[in-house]
Amino acid sequence: MIRIDSLTQRYGSVAAVDDVSFAAFPGRVTGFLGPNGAGKSTTLRALTGLSTPTAGRTTVLGHRYQDLPNPGLEVGVLLDASAQHGGRTGRETLVLAQRIMGLPAIRVDEMLDLVGLTWAEGKRRVRDYSLGMRQRLGIATALMGDPRVLVLDEPANGLDPAGIRWMRDLLRGFADDGGTVLLSSHLLSEIEMIADDIIMIGHGRIVASGATAELLAGAGTLVRSDDGALLADALVAAGFQATPRPDGAVATDADPATAGQVAFRAGLPVTELRTADGHGLEEMFLELTAADQREGATPRGIHHPNGAAA
Numbered sequence: 201m202i203r204i205d206s207l208t209q210r211y212g213s214v215a216a217v218d219d220v221s222f223a224a225f226p227g228r229v230t231g232f233l234g235p236n237g238a239g240k241s242t243t244l245r246a247l248t249g250l251s252t253p254t255a256g257r258t259t260v261l262g263h264r265y266q267d268l269p270n271p272g273l274e275v276g277v278l279l280d281a282s283a284q285h286g287g288r289t290g291r292e293t294l295v296l297a298q299r300i301m302g303l304p305a306i307r308v309d310e311m312l313d314l315v316g317l318t319w320a321e322g323k324r325r326v327r328d329y330s331l332g333m334r335q336r337l338g339i340a341t342a343l344m345g346d347p348r349v350l351v352l353d354e355p356a357n358g359l360d361p362a363g364i365r366w367m368r369d370l371l372r373g374f375a376d377d378g379g380t381v382l383l384s385s386h387l388l389s390e391i392e393m394i395a396d397d398i399i400m401i402g403h404g405r406i407v408a409s410g411a412t413a414e415l416l417a418g419a420g421t422l423v424r425s426d427d428g429a430l431l432a433d434a435l436v437a438a439g440f441q442a443t444p445r446p447d448g449a450v451a452t453d454a455d456p457a458t459a460g461q462v463a464f465r466a467g468l469p470v471t472e473l474r475t476a477d478g479h480g481l482e483e484m485f486l487e488l489t490a491a492d493q494r495e496g497a498t499p500r501g502i503h504h505p506n507g508a509a510a
């Protein structure tokens with residue numbers, strides 16, 4: 201599990217990330233979606249200990265990344281595939297990672313196989329790799345320590361359609377085996393296809409979050425009580441769909457009056473009850489991306505100004 205709690209990162213007077221909170225859960229692929237410059241990389245850098253946040257806290261599996269004694273065994277990270285040393289071969293890059301993590305040498309060949317890099321490609325220098333090959337090498341490094349969590353910044357960049365499908369299947373399998381995947385992208389179409397949950401960021405703030413299907417449908421009712429899990433159980437028992445959101449609210453296909461009655465019968469005091477007003481995710485994303493709205497855009501619709509993590 202990954203938690204980002206009230207993270208703020210300022211560069212001078214600019215808040216690249218402004219009071220951001222969310223969580224990524226085991227068994228799920230969480231897509232971190234936002235236009236260029238929204239604050240995705242800044243958040244992931246703070247999460248992986250590469251920068252010290254101005255305020256807030258980030259944890260992976262309950263610990264700060266910096267406090268993990270052998271982080272590669274817990275968290276696979278790929279932030280910038282082009283940052284690998286161009287003078288080393290792909291194989292040398294993996295051997296370094298294998299030795300740093302104290303793993304058996306066989307892992308290098310296993311990882312080359314896993315990411316579809318041939319023996320000959322492994323012998324080539326990274327500077328002669330295509331971006332897609334670098335992404336595969338980066339994913340091989342990230343997976344080498346058999347971690348339970350993956351943090352990937354724009355991993356599909358440079359992959360061809362077959363490569364994107366390969367990566368999608370790989371991440372799906374990783375999550376289905378109980379792993380936690382957090383990956384960023386500036387492409388809604390890519391995130392839609394791969395992510396179970398979406399966290400959307402714009403101008404350094406979370407503007408929408410929740411289960412992908414629910415966000416894309418964008419309608420229904422939003423109901424909140426102190427115990428979101430119990431409330432979701434009660435709604436499901438009453439025959440409705442109910443999805444607990446990372447911020448503690450529950451989205452359901454019950455109408456607001458019915459959702460309120462279900463909560464009342466379950467003895468759960470309702471603290472918020474409203475129609476999820478269906479402002480489409482795509483429209484919101486386009487609004488954020490529109491060049492003429494880069495400054496001062498007011499996100500609407502499924503909007504969680506507090507962005508509280510579950």
Ligand SMILES: Nc1ncnc2c1ncn2[C@@H]1O[C@H](COP(=O)(O)OP(=O)(O)OP(=O)(O)O)[C@@H](O)[C@H]1O
Binds near residue numbers: 234235237238240243
């Ligand atoms: N070291 C830095 N110094 C000053 N400003 C920075 C620094 N790093 C990032 N920023 C600014 O912070 C904002 C967020 O950048 P960030 O790289 O996190 O965005 P992003 O969502 O990852 O974008 P992209 O999709 O283009 O990678 C941008 O306005 C960027 O210019």
